[in-house]
Structures are given as C-alpha cells and as structure tokens.
Amino acid sequence: xxxxxxxxxxxxxxxxxxxxEDGNVLVDLYLRxxxxxxxxxxxxxxxxxxxxxxxxxxxxxxGTTGSARTLTGVVVGADTVKNEITAHAVAASFLVPNVQTxxxxxxxxxxxxxxRDGIVVDFAMNTVCAAGTGSFLDHQAARLNIPIEEFGSLAxxxxxxxxxxxxxxVFAESDMIxxxxxxxxxxxxxxxxCDALVRNYLNNVGKGKEILAPVVxxxxxxxxxxxxxxxxxxxxxxxxxxxxxxxxxxxxAALLAKSAVKEKGQTDFRGFAISDMHYQASxxxxxGCPNLCEIVNISVDGExxxxxxxxxxxxxxxxxxx
Amino acid sequence: MRVGIPRTLSYFxxxxxxxxxxxxxxxxxxxxxxxxxxxxxxxxxxxxxxxxVPIKLLHGHVxxxxxxxxxxxxxxxxxxxxxxxxxxxxxxLPDMVRYSIKGLPxxxxxxxxxxxxxxxxxxxxxxxxRRFTDNKLLILRAxxxxxxxxxHYRKLLLQGFTPIEAFSLLQKGHNAEVQPQKGQIKLAVLxxxxxxxxxxxxxGLLEILKSYxxxxxxxxxxxxxxxxxxxxKFNKNLFWYYSNCVVWACKYYLTDKSxxxxxHVTAFGCGPDSMTNKLIELETKADRKIPFLTVTIDEHTGxxxxxxxxxxxxxxxxxxxxxx
Numbered sequence: 001x002x003x004x005x006x007x008x009x010x011x012x013x014x015x016x017x018x019x020x021e022d023g024n025v026l027v028d029l030y031l032r033x034x035x036x037x038x039x040x041x042x043x044x045x046x047x048x049x050x051x052x053x054x055x056x057x058x059x060x061x062x063g064t065t066g067s068a069r070t071l072t073g074v075v076v077g078a079d080t081v082k083n084e085i086t087a088h089a090v091a092a093s094f095l096v097p098n099v100q101t102x103x104x105x106x107x108x109x110x111x112x113x114x115x116r117d118g119i120v121v122d123f124a125m126n127t128v129c130a131a132g133t134g135s136f137l138d139h140q141a142a143r144l145n146i147p148i149e150e151f152g153s154l155a156x157x158x159x160x161x162x163x164x165x166x167x168x169x170v171f172a173e174s175d176m177i178x179x180x181x182x183x184x185x186x187x188x189x190x191x192x193x194c195d196a197l198v199r200n201y202l203n204n205v206g207k208g209k210e211i212l213a214p215v216v217x218x219x220x221x222x223x224x225x226x227x228x229x230x231x232x233x234x235x236x237x238x239x240x241x242x243x244x245x246x247x248x249x250x251x252x253a254a255l256l257a258k259s260a261v262k263e264k265g266q267t268d269f270r271g272f273a274i275s276d277m278h279y280q281a282s283x284x285x286x287x288g289c290p291n292l293c294e295i296v297n298i299s300v301d302g303e304x305x306x307x308x309x310x311x312x313x314x315x316x317x318x319x320x321x322x
Numbered sequence: 323m324r325v326g327i328p329r330t331l332s333y334f335x336x337x338x339x340x341x342x343x344x345x346x347x348x349x350x351x352x353x354x355x356x357x358x359x360x361x362x363x364x365x366x367x368x369x370x371x372x373x374x375v376p377i378k379l380l381h382g383h384v385x386x387x388x389x390x391x392x393x394x395x396x397x398x399x400x401x402x403x404x405x406x407x408x409x410x411x412x413x414x415l416p417d418m419v420r421y422s423i424k425g426l427p428x429x430x431x432x433x434x435x436x437x438x439x440x441x442x443x444x445x446x447x448x449x450x451x452r453r454f455t456d457n458k459l460l461i462l463r464a465x466x467x468x469x470x471x472x473x474h475y476r477k478l479l480l481q482g483f484t485p486i487e488a489f490s491l492l493q494k495g496h497n498a499e500v501q502p503q504k505g506q507i508k509l510a511v512l513x514x515x516x517x518x519x520x521x522x523x524x525x526g527l528l529e530i531l532k533s534y535x536x537x538x539x540x541x542x543x544x545x546x547x548x549x550x551x552x553x554x555k556f557n558k559n560l561f562w563y564y565s566n567c568v569v570w571a572c573k574y575y576l577t578d579k580s581x582x583x584x585x586h587v588t589a590f591g592c593g594p595d596s597m598t599n600k601l602i603e604l605e606t607k608a609d610r611k612i613p614f615l616t617v618t619i620d621e622h623t624g625x626x627x628x629x630x631x632x633x634x635x636x637x638x639x640x641x642x643x644x645x646x
Contacts, residue, residue: 067630085634120638122613125631208603290360291522311526 002060004261005048005269006254007041007076008087008247009033009068012107012134013220014040015247016048018057019254023094027051028247037068041075042275049272062269063087063257065249067108074298074306075279077270080253080260087252089113089120092216094255095242100212103231103239104248105201105221107134112206124205134221136169140176140193144186151190155226158191166196194226198234213237218245277301286310323454324350325430326391328383330357331376331412332399334485334515338475338492339468340395343447346464347454352391354383357522361386366621368422374589375621376516377411377418379523384419384426393428393453397446400435406563409594444469479542484528485519503537506645507636510539510575512602513587514564523619524587525628534636539581541571548574560601565594572602576609582639583613585632590620613638 001020008015014037016029029047033040052059063080064072065087073081084106092102093115102113110133114122126133141148155161162184164175172193179189202211215237221227222245231239244251261267283296293310307315325344327333333353344351355361357379365382387394396419399412411418416431430453434446444465451461471492478488482503509531517524518540531538552570553559560566568586575581586602588595599616606614615635617628 083630083633083637085630086637119642120634121642123634123638125627208607290355290358292359311522 001055001057003052003057004061004063004254004258005059005076006087006250006252006257007044007062007064007066007072007078008084008249008253009037009041009064009066009072010084010107010249011067011109012138013246014044014066015250016044017244017247017250017254018048018052018059019251019258021258023251023255023258025244025247025251026057028244028250030246033068037071038075038279038281041072042277042279045076045272045275049275059267059269061254061257061261061267063253063255063260065253065256070308071281071296071298075270076274077268078257079264079267079269080256082253082256084109084249085111085113085123085125086120087249087256088218089115089123089252090255091248091252092218092242093118095244095248095251096214096216096240099214099216099240101209101215103201103206103215103217104219105133105217105227106219106249107138109133110201110205110219110221112201112209112211114209114211122209124207124209126205134219136172137193137197137221137224139169140173143173144190146186146190149223152194152224152226152228154187155191155194155224156187156229158185158187160188161191161195162188164189164192164196166193166200172196191226191230194224194230195233197227198230202234211235211237214240216240216242218242218248220246222246279305283309286315288312288314323348323393324352324391326352326354326387326394326427328380328387328394328396329354330380330383330520331415331516332397334519335402338489339472340447342471343451343464343468344395346467347451347460349454352387354386357383357520359522362522362621370418370422372591373411373418374591374593375523375619376514376589376592378621379516379520380415381419381422385423388423388426391427393430394426395430398431398433400433401437402434402563404436404440406559406566407561408563409565480545482539482543484538484540485515485542503532505532505535505537507535507582507639507643508537508539508580509636509639510571510581510584511587512541512568512572512584514568514589515542517587517589517619523589525619527585527587527617527628527632530629530632531636534633536636539575541567544571544574552577560594560597562594565598568598569601569605572605576605576612581612582643583615583635585615585617585635587617587619590618613642 003018003020006017014031014033017025018027019025029044031040031044061079062076064078065082065084069081088104092099104111109126111125138148141151162179165171176189217239222241228239277300280299283294286293286295291311295309295315298306341351361382364385365378368381369378396416399408401407416429430450432449436442447465448461475488549570552573555573584606588599606612
C-alpha cells in the first residue's frame with residue numbers, strides 16, 4: 001500500500017505519522033527533541049521502519065514542518081517543507097471538516113488559525129516571548145514536582161482558582177511562589193495558572209480575532225485537560241480535541257506531501273538507510289562582509305548536503321554548483 | 323570636499339534630489355554602506371536605549387561615515403508635504419546624534435519645512451549651496467539638475483519600481499532593462515521607506531516575497547494626488563507624514579481592489595505606528611475580504627519568525643485563490 005510520512009520537528013517534541021492514501025493515521029510517534037533534532041529524526045525513522053516492516057507499506061512521499069523543517073527536510077529528502085501554520089490548518093480542516101477556529105499551543109509557540117469554508121482567512125502567532133506555552137508548563141510542573149501528565153487533572157480538582165499574572169512567565173512564576181507560600185493548595189494554583197495562560201493567549205495571540213465554533217484545540221498542550229477546561233470557560237463553547245492532537249503538524253505535513261508527490265510524480269525520500277548514516281552539522285561565521293552570517297553546513301559521511309544561514313545566498317549556491 | 327549621506331531614514335526619499343545637487347556643486351558624495359550587523363551593533367552602542375531600531379541604525383550609519391567625510395548631511399526635516407509633520411525623531415535628529423556620538427564632522431542641519439511654501443525646497447537647497455560656494459549661478463544650475471533627476475525618480479516609483487531599483491535605473495541611464503514583476507499574487511507591503519527598502523533590517527522581506535512569486539506594491543508607488551483623495555475618506559488625519567502616507571496607501575489599495583493581501587511592516591517600539599497599525603487593521607477588517615498581516619522588526623535577527631509568518635500568509639492567499 002502507498003503511504004505518506006509526515007515529520008514535525010519542534011522545539012520540545014518531534015512527531016512522526018504515517019498516513020494512507022485516504023488520510024487514515026496508521027502509525028504515530030511522539031518523541032522529545034531534547035535539543036538534538038538530527039538524532040531524534042534518525043531515532044524516529046528507525047522506529048517507523050520497525051512499525052511499517054512486514055506490512056507491505058511503501059513510503060511514497062515525505063513532508064516536514066516545524067522549526068527544524070529545513071534541516072529535517074535535507075536529512076530525510078522531503079518532498080515538501082512547509083511552515084507549521086499551514087500544516088496545522090491542513091490537518092485540522094481535514095480531520096474536522098467544518099472547523100472555524102484552530103487553537104494550537106506547542107512547546108515554544110502558540111498560534112490561532114481562523115478558517116472559513118475550509119480556507120485559512122486569518123492567523124496569528126505569539127511574538128518572540130514564549131510565555132504561556134508548553135515549555136513554561138513543563139518548567140512549572142518540574143518545579144512543583146508534579147508529572148506534567150497529571151498537571152491538568154489536578155487543575156480540575158480546584159474549587160477556587162487563584163489569580164495569577166499570565167502576561168510574563170517570569171512574573172507568573174513569582175506570583176505562583178507567592179501564592180504557594182501564602183498557603184493556597186496546589187490544585188488551586190495550577191488551575192489559576194491554566195486560567196492565566198488562556199487569558200494571556202486570548203489577549204495576545206487571539207487579540208481581536210473572531211473565534212467561532214467549532215473550535216479545535218491541538219498541539220502538545222491540548223493533553224492538559226485543565227487548559228481545555230479553562231478555554232471552554234473563557235470562550236463559552238465546546239472545545240474539540242482531535243484524537244491525534246499532539247501530532248497534527250505531522251499529519252498536515254504528510255497530507256501536503258501526498259499532494260506534492262501527486263504533482264511531481266515521484267518522491268525524493270532518501271530511504272530508511274538515513275538512520276544509520278553519519279550526519280554532521282557544523283557552523284562557521286562567514287567573514288565575507290560585515291554581516292558575519294552564521295553559515296550551517298549539513299554533511300553526510302563527509303559530503304556536504306546543504307548549507308544555509310547566509311544573507312547573500314553565496315554559500316547556498318556554492319553547494320549547487322559543487 | 324566630501325559630504326556624507328547616511329543610507330537610511332530620508333535617504334530613500336531625498337537621495338535622488340540631494341545627490342545630483344551636491345555633485346552639481348562639485349562636492350563628492352559619500353554614502354554609508356548598506357546596513358549590516360556592524361552598523362547595527364555600532365548604532366545600538368551609541369543610541370539612547372529606548373529609541374526605535376531605525377534610529378539606532380542611523381547612529382550606526384553616522385558612525386560609519388564620520389571619519390570618511392568633511393561634512394554630514396542630516397537636515398532637520400519638519401514637513402515634506404506642507405501639511406503634515408515628520409516624526410519628532412526627524413525633527414531632533416541632528417541634536418540627538420550630536421550628543422550621542424563624539425568626534426563628528428560639521429553637520430548640514432538646515433531646516434526643511436514645506437509649510438512655508440512650495441518654493442521652500444529650493445530656498446533650502448540654496449542655503450545649503452551657499453556653504454560650499456559663492457557662485458549663485460552654479461547653485462541654481464545644481465538645483466535645476468537635482469529637480470530634473472528627482473522628478474524622473476518620482477516617475478519611476480509610479481511605474482512600480484522600488485526606490486532601490488529606481489536608484490540603479492537612474493544611475494545606469496535609461497537603458498537599464500525594465501523587468502515587469504511576474505508573480506501569481508499581488509501584495510501591498512506598507513511601512514516606512516527606511517524599514518521596507520533596507521534589506522538588512524527588514525530581514526530581506528521583499529526578496530522573500532519575490533521568491534514566493536509575489537508582486538509587491540508599496541506606498542511609494544501611489545500617486546500623490548491619489549493619496550490626497552484618500553485622505554478625505556478619514557475623519558481625521560494622523561499627525562505624522564510617513565504614517566499618513568501608509569494609512570492613505572492602505573485605503574488606496576483597498577479601494578483599488580487590485581491586491582490580494584496587505585502586510586504592514588513596523589519597527590518594534592515605533593510610537594506613531596501604535597496608531598498606524600491599529601488604523602490599518604481596522605480598515606482591512608472593515609473590508610473583510612483582504613487578509614492582513616503585521617510584521618514587527620527589531621534588533622534581533624528573527625529571520626525564522628518572519629519567514630514562517632510570511633510563508634503562511636502567502637500560502638493562505640494562494641490557497642484562497644486556488645493556486646496551491
């Protein structure tokens with residue numbers, strides 16, 4: 001059977017999915033990036049190879065997305081390399097056909113996507129500040145010594161959430177410590193944090209946007225039932241969490257790969273052998289002009305595969321011409 | 323005698339006027355290099371902390387020029403259209419720079435205020451000319467040459483060339499190849515000339531858009547009389563010249579209906595843009611059909627963030643049009 005692979009390499013997690021011709025998810029994989037995008041992609045590819053082995057599945061296309069999409073695209077030989085906004089929108093509108101609003105909170109960014117009649121009409125993304133995203137929740141869970149998986153259900157036990165400043169994660173943290181030292185219970189503080197995150201998200205990312213039902217909530221943070229409850233309370237509508245909420249970007253990338261391959265007629269996929277190749281990323285500062293661009297070299301077994309990072313494009317072209 | 327012109331701020335508006343003028347006087351014109359990391363770093367070091375990026379960049383350009391020229395061209399720009407005033411930073415520019423950077427050469431800081439009448443531009447140039455020569459005829463000839471070049475420049479902008487393209491067309495004479503844009507979609511990219519056309523600080527936005535197959539139009543390409551016509555559609559004008567141009571150009575492109583989307587480029591911490599950005603947002607919202615994106619630029623080289631947003635924005639429009 002012909003199948004398509006989607007890979008979403010984000011700051012916190014790296015996700016893989018394999019979908020069939022009709023878009024059904026056959027395999028899904030959620031790994032932690034741990035600051036090593038190339039290794040985690042190779043690891044993931046090994047696991048995917050095991051998962052598809054013996055099932056007569058042939059990978060006919062690969063798509064990458066997420067902040068390491070270019071890097072991953074080179075490593076695996078992607079047919080399409082797309083930004084995460086488009087990937088998430090494609091996946092959401094495929095799985096929930098009449099969706100009008102997509103809330104997405106990932107490890108380091110959060111976005112809102114508005115769709116009307118299946119077409120993206122508006123979107124917004126958090127600015128440089130990562131307040132209110134998954135990594136902050138991770139950090140707080142570690143500080144309170146609560147497994148992140150239990151964070152949300154703990155919030156649901158709260159009877160009177162405390163008020164926490166959500167605008168900046170540094171202030172939120174000092175607020176939380178203050179509340180904890182005053183004697184508030186952990187569930188009340190965590191519920192307060194969920195409310196604060198949602199308030200912050202709606203004020204910053206969702207500012208001035210027309211949020212209409214059906215609302216889909218996806219990204220790693222959607223696993224947190226506390227945040228979901230806080231969204232439902234703030235928006236007054238039901239919030240749908242799709243089955244594969246944590247790998248939606250990868251699903252979108254796989255769907256995009258499917259249509260890219262249809263157009264191209266063939267795939268650039270380098271095969272599962274890539275997990276055993278020796279990829280090396282190195283960087284240097286180009287001294288050609290005062291911009292001092294940081295050029296990244298990606299090489300496999302000593303041969304340069306790709307280069308990027310320059311403003312003038314001379315390093316990128318040098319690769320093409322050899 | 324060498325006069326130094328910083329390649330930022332009013333450079334994109336006035337260079338085709340002052341460059342032939344100074345040359346007509348027999349003065350060598352030295353322009354600072356294109357913005358780069360060194361210039362920005364130097365600017366950040368020299369400038370008061372809470373100034374916007376364009377002002378920090380200007381300080382960097384001045385620092386790059388100061389030891390290479392005998393005199394710096396940094397006029398006090400008050401009004402360029404006889405009605406609206408420029409951002410206060412333009413009004414106080416010579417003073418701000420003088421007190422921030424040590425060891426500056428002499429500064430041409432003549433005041434240009436067209437509220438005093440249309441001829442004020444020529445009087446302004448004449449006063450500057452007198453610093454270099456007593457030969458009044460020579461000055462008048464230089465002004466004439468400058469005026470001719472400037473009118474030609476304005477014409478090129480209206481034909482859809484960016485200031486940078488127009489500069490090189492003017493330099494090469496009229497035989498330079500005219501390359502019509504061949505993109506699939508058309509976007510209005512609104513912002514101040516010194517953020518839009520400075521490839522470094524805009525993180526190459528115009529180039530990125532071109533690589534996605536987008537035709538770009540900017541406020542500089544709207545005829546002056548059309549901007550005037552648009553100004554009447556607002557109950558009240560903004561106070562600032564460049565901000566008004568941006569808001570009116572937005573209205574023009576919305577009325578004209580030829581663009582598929584609007585991008586507003588704003589510098590982080592820009593005072594006038596707190597109003598400008600909101601006004602554009604409200605205008606595009608009221609229209610309901612034209613997608614709108616704000617791109618904020620800052621000292622950090624956040625290329626990835628800009629690229630992700632712009633790529634998604636272009637995708638949105640292409641999917642809407644059924645191209646993708």
